[in-house]
Amino acid sequence: MKIAVKVNGRLYESDVEPRTLLAYYLRETLNLTGTHIGCDTTSCGACTVLLDGEAVKSCTVLAVQANGREVMTVEGLEQNGQLHPVQKAFWEAHALQCGYCTPGMLMASYALLQDNPAPTEAEIREALSGNICRCTGYVNIVKAVQLAARELSGEGQEALQEVEAHGASSN
Amino acid sequence: MALRQTELRPLGKPVGRKEDPRLIRGKGRYVDDIMLPNMLHLCVVRSPYAHARIRRIDASAALAAPGVKLVLTGEDLAKMNLAWMPTLAGDRQMVLATEKVLFQYQEVAAVVAETRAQAEDAAQLIEVDYEPLPVVVDPFYALSPEAPILRDDKEKKSNLIFHWEAGDREETEAIFREAPVVVKQDVRFPRVHPSPLEPCGCVADYDTARSKLTFYVTSQAPHAHRTVLALVSGLPEHQIHVISPDVGGGFGNKVPVYPGYVCAIVASLKLGVPVKWIETRTENIASTHFARDYHMTAEIAAREDGKVLALRVKTVADHGAFDGAADPSKFPAGLFSIVTGSYDFKAAFVEVDGVHTNKPPGGVAYRCSFRVTEAAYLIERVMDVLARRLGMDPAELRMRNFIRKEQFPYRSPTGWVYDSGDYEKTLTLALERIGYEELRREQAERRARGEFMGIGISTFTEIVGAGPSHTFDILGLKMFDSAQIRVHPTGKVIARLGVRHQGQGHETTFAQIIAEELGLTVDDVLIEEGDTDTAPYGLGTYASRSTPTAGGAAALCARRIRQKARKIAAHLLEVGEDDVVWDGTAFSVQGLPGRSVTMKDVAFAAYTNVPEGLEPGLEASYYYDPPNLTFPNGAYIAVVDIDKGTGAVKVRRFLAVDDCGTVINPMIVEGQVHGGLTEGFAIAFMQDIPYDADGNCLAPNWMDYLVPTALDTPHWETDRTVTPSPHHPIGAKGVGESPNVGSPAAFVNAVVDALSPLGVEHIDMPIYPWKVWSILRAHGVTE
Ligand code: FES
Numbered sequence: 001m002k003i004a005v006k007v008n009g010r011l012y013e014s015d016v017e018p019r020t021l022l023a024y025y026l027r028e029t030l031n032l033t034g035t036h037i038g039c040d041t042t043s044c045g046a047c048t049v050l051l052d053g054e055a056v057k058s059c060t061v062l063a064v065q066a067n068g069r070e071v072m073t074v075e076g077l078e079q080n081g082q083l084h085p086v087q088k089a090f091w092e093a094h095a096l097q098c099g100y101c102t103p104g105m106l107m108a109s110y111a112l113l114q115d116n117p118a119p120t121e122a123e124i125r126e127a128l129s130g131n132i133c134r135c136t137g138y139v140n141i142v143k144a145v146q147l148a149a150r151e152l153s154g155e156g157q158e159a160l161q162e163v164e165a166h167g168a169s170s171n
Numbered sequence: 172m173a174l175r176q177t178e179l180r181p182l183g184k185p186v187g188r189k190e191d192p193r194l195i196r197g198k199g200r201y202v203d204d205i206m207l208p209n210m211l212h213l214c215v216v217r218s219p220y221a222h223a224r225i226r227r228i229d230a231s232a233a234l235a236a237p238g239v240k241l242v243l244t245g246e247d248l249a250k251m252n253l254a255w256m257p258t259l260a261g262d263r264q265m266v267l268a269t270e271k272v273l274f275q276y277q278e279v280a281a282v283v284a285e286t287r288a289q290a291e292d293a294a295q296l297i298e299v300d301y302e303p304l305p306v307v308v309d310p311f312y313a314l315s316p317e318a319p320i321l322r323d324d325k326e327k328k329s330n331l332i333f334h335w336e337a338g339d340r341e342e343t344e345a346i347f348r349e350a351p352v353v354v355k356q357d358v359r360f361p362r363v364h365p366s367p368l369e370p371c372g373c374v375a376d377y378d379t380a381r382s383k384l385t386f387y388v389t390s391q392a393p394h395a396h397r398t399v400l401a402l403v404s405g406l407p408e409h410q411i412h413v414i415s416p417d418v419g420g421g422f423g424n425k426v427p428v429y430p431g432y433v434c435a436i437v438a439s440l441k442l443g444v445p446v447k448w449i450e451t452r453t454e455n456i457a458s459t460h461f462a463r464d465y466h467m468t469a470e471i472a473a474r475e476d477g478k479v480l481a482l483r484v485k486t487v488a489d490h491g492a493f494d495g496a497a498d499p500s501k502f503p504a505g506l507f508s509i510v511t512g513s514y515d516f517k518a519a520f521v522e523v524d525g526v527h528t529n530k531p532p533g534g535v536a537y538r539c540s541f542r543v544t545e546a547a548y549l550i551e552r553v554m555d556v557l558a559r560r561l562g563m564d565p566a567e568l569r570m571r572n573f574i575r576k577e578q579f580p581y582r583s584p585t586g587w588v589y590d591s592g593d594y595e596k597t598l599t600l601a602l603e604r605i606g607y608e609e610l611r612r613e614q615a616e617r618r619a620r621g622e623f624m625g626i627g628i629s630t631f632t633e634i635v636g637a638g639p640s641h642t643f644d645i646l647g648l649k650m651f652d653s654a655q656i657r658v659h660p661t662g663k664v665i666a667r668l669g670v671r672h673q674g675q676g677h678e679t680t681f682a683q684i685i686a687e688e689l690g691l692t693v694d695d696v697l698i699e700e701g702d703t704d705t706a707p708y709g710l711g712t713y714a715s716r717s718t719p720t721a722g723g724a725a726a727l728c729a730r731r732i733r734q735k736a737r738k739i740a741a742h743l744l745e746v747g748e749d750d751v752v753w754d755g756t757a758f759s760v761q762g763l764p765g766r767s768v769t770m771k772d773v774a775f776a777a778y779t780n781v782p783e784g785l786e787p788g789l790e791a792s793y794y795y796d797p798p799n800l801t802f803p804n805g806a807y808i809a810v811v812d813i814d815k816g817t818g819a820v821k822v823r824r825f826l827a828v829d830d831c832g833t834v835i836n837p838m839i840v841e842g843q844v845h846g847g848l849t850e851g852f853a854i855a856f857m858q859d860i861p862y863d864a865d866g867n868c869l870a871p872n873w874m875d876y877l878v879p880t881a882l883d884t885p886h887w888e889t890d891r892t893v894t895p896s897p898h899h900p901i902g903a904k905g906v907g908e909s910p911n912v913g914s915p916a917a918f919v920n921a922v923v924d925a926l927s928p929l930g931v932e933h934i935d936m937p938i939y940p941w942k943v944w945s946i947l948r949a950h951g952v953t954e
């Protein structure tokens with residue numbers, strides 16, 4: 001089947017088997033390997049991308065369902081060589097270890113902050129509950145999302161200083 | 172941005188991770204990201220039965236299916252002498268089953284096709300005629316005379332794999348005969364699975380023109396894997412290039428060699444093109460190595476004042492169909508004999524029976540160094556049983572029995588020599604920080620109101636850093652580790668290590684060690700691991716061994732460089748070598764503070780202006796064989812509240828005070844602790860891989876095998892004490908597993924403490940709400 005999908009702002013036209021999952025289409029046809037696959041039961045969220053702005057697990061969406069729509073993947077977060085604040089925040093708050101869940105976490109966090117620019121800790125945990133991380137224990141992921149929220153709302157410098165202070169004196 | 176990378180003296184600072192920029196851009200390179208021209212895809216056909224004879228395999232329909240290039244069966248492999256392969260425990264394991272299968276999801280055939288979907292479709296067309304056989308799931312039944320013998324290939328007369336003992340039986344018995352107090356408790360550590368987020372997989376790429384196999388694999392131990400592959404395949408080792416690219420978590424699961432790897436290699440050899448095999452989550456949980464599954468009984472002999480005297484432990488360990496336990500050869504039950512823990516027992520006797528059942532092979536050291544998790548959980552659980560029996564506060568009982576700091580180096584009754592520790596200090600800090608006395612007061616008040624609040628303590632001793640080579644080996648490969656440092660003319664450094672991280676942050680921490688030793692910045696040092704063509708030989712990353720072994724190698728290798736650098740510095744400063752002093756950032760002339768040269772100056776001179784008679788260049792390697800293991804410790808406290816209506820346990824607070832010796836990067840240490848606590852929490856409250864009577868795996872995916880999400884996971888508090896290891900070059904001990912080893916007991920002790928007014932002395936993990944709910948109801952608690 002022929003599909004036309006806009007991914008990270010660029011239009012791709014491809015011929016896919018109808019059963020191709022969006023995750024595989026992104027990874028194998030478009031070579032956008034930032035979207036990861038961690039399970040076969042829609043449990044882990046490693047494959048999370050935005051479909052017309054909404055976070056979806058791309059292992060549960062058919063590529064043909066994305067026809068005529070817009071997809072944003074982790075590769076689309078960086079703009080003009082500038083990391084997105086949510087990416088910076090993950091780095092600064094040590095919110096990743098092996099990095100395998102990270103693209104999905106970033107996309108889920110990005111989607112959350114689009115909808116809710118100032119989420120509470122409970123709201124963050126709720127929003128990320130479809131994304132499994134086996135390495136970090138979530139505390140720092142939550143911290144990163146809070147940091148990104150503040151950075152996006154213009155409190156960036158202050159937030160960064162706090163994290164630095166925390167990092168230096170933690171324990 | 173990246174914090175303080177340009178500072179000199181980076182050791183001990185929370186330097187931002189160098190690995191993160193690529194990972195947050197989605198530019199990590201994991202095995203499944205590798206796509207090579209003409210690459211084919213392999214899919215494994217697995218047994219639906221736990222125990223069955225294979226009468227016939229018919230692959231003709233699969234072979235005729237679209238895109239299919241090859242079907243492999245055990246018979247095909249037998250012709251190449253590859254139907255069996257060695258396990259890490261020195262057992263043998265079928266690659267593809269011939270004659271019979273021994274566990275559900277066992278590998279029976281492999282299909283190679285142009286696309287993964289085609290391979291999966293064709294796999295459905297393979298017809299296997301099975302004759303079901305009686306299934307053995309219970310390890311105690313497996314040991315009984317009426318159980319069928321599972322491993323007839325080994326000509327065994329029973330399902331016993333090994334019987335192993337440590338300690339002094341007679342002395343222990345004698346103490347038990349006289350002891351005024353004896354407590355006894357059966358404790359089960361459930362069968363769990365490491366489940367890293369990235370499943371296992373590989374790409375095998377055999378280049379027929381060069382007779383060279385390039386093998387990309389999710390590996391925690393690439394060099395060991397290369398050697399095993401050479402021994403199994405007969406390919407010369409220097410013609411095998413193992414590359415372990417970014418690895419999406421390991422936790423012990425990526426230490427063994429799996430049948431899918433061997434099949435992919437055989438397929439690539441036969442077809443002359445790259446072949447990829449990536450397992451599904453279900454395959455990962457249901458067929459790759461599990462962990463734990465220890466059925467333990469412990470007895471403590473003690474005085475009435477709480478002083479412990481002797482420990483006696485009997486254990487049955489379910490190792491499944493093939494003994495794949497990742498253990499040093501000398502220790503068939505791993506380091507389980509660390510079970511005397513943090514306490515000064517006069518005597519101990521420990522025995523373990525390893526048993527075959529119709530379950531997947533195992534077990535791996537899942538975020539623990541070889542059975543230490545089981546041991547720490549057992550002793551910490553049983554110390555609480557003793558405290559309760561004596562009516563003593565569990566903190567007080569521990570304080571009374573700790574190995575005291577002046578006793579180090581301490582020889583345990585099972586033969587381990589602990590390097591250093593100050594257990595009292597660690598627990599004291601934990602009690603103060605959590606506000607222990609206040610919490611106990613609150614608990615008394617709540618109890619009076621009929622509420623169930625619990626406080627659980629675990630004060631554990633870990634044992635990590637395998638080697639040393641005089642006692643440690645895997646399949647005969649001695650355990651040490653290595654570093655190779657090359658300083659370029661401009662003072663930029665590439666360092667390669669024999670370990671391979673899977674998220675632990677080696678690219679940053681090892682850069683910190685080397686930068687510190689050489690007076691450079693973290694930005695000056697690039698760390699590379701995981702490529703056997705470039706990295707020096709090493710035994711890999713698991714069992715918290717990287718910092719104790721490769722960290723030592725990195726420091727000593729850097730010091731070797733510094734020795735040569737001093738000679739060059741003397742030449743540049745025009746003084747004798749003895750007049751040169753190193754202050755951590757530069758070489759200067761003794762007594763003449765103004766005259767100094769930096770490592771960068773020296774590096775340039777090493778290629779442009781070496782003193783006569785000195786070899787040019789500035790590089791070194793170091794194979795570090797540690798003199799002993801390291802013994803991190805910790806004091807963990809959990810505070811829980813139990814909901815009487817549902818039986819749900821809420822972890823209100825959890826504090827982990829760790830002592831892992833010298834800290835290289837506090838941010839990374841804290842991150843490792845958070846991660847380990849989350850896995851410990853999962854084990855205590857969520858995880859188990861149950862099997863029904865027919866050997867069906869009942870939790871082969873993340874809908875049934877529960878892994879904690881952000882919603883489930885408590886908020887972690889951490890703190891630390893620092894007791895450097897006296898024998899490690901920088902005093903570091905390793906930390907990655909401590910939280911996973913130490914925390915289950917704190918959780919369970921807290922829940923038992925909460926329910927103790929009902930007379931509860933023990934609950935086996937995982938503590939599902941229904942278990943607690945049933946206990947509450949059985950005692951007439953109705954909300
Ligand atoms: S791969 Fe999509 S949810 Fe796990």
Ligand code: FES
Nearest residue numbers: 097101133134135
């Ligand atoms: S960082 Fe490894 S799974 Fe999240």
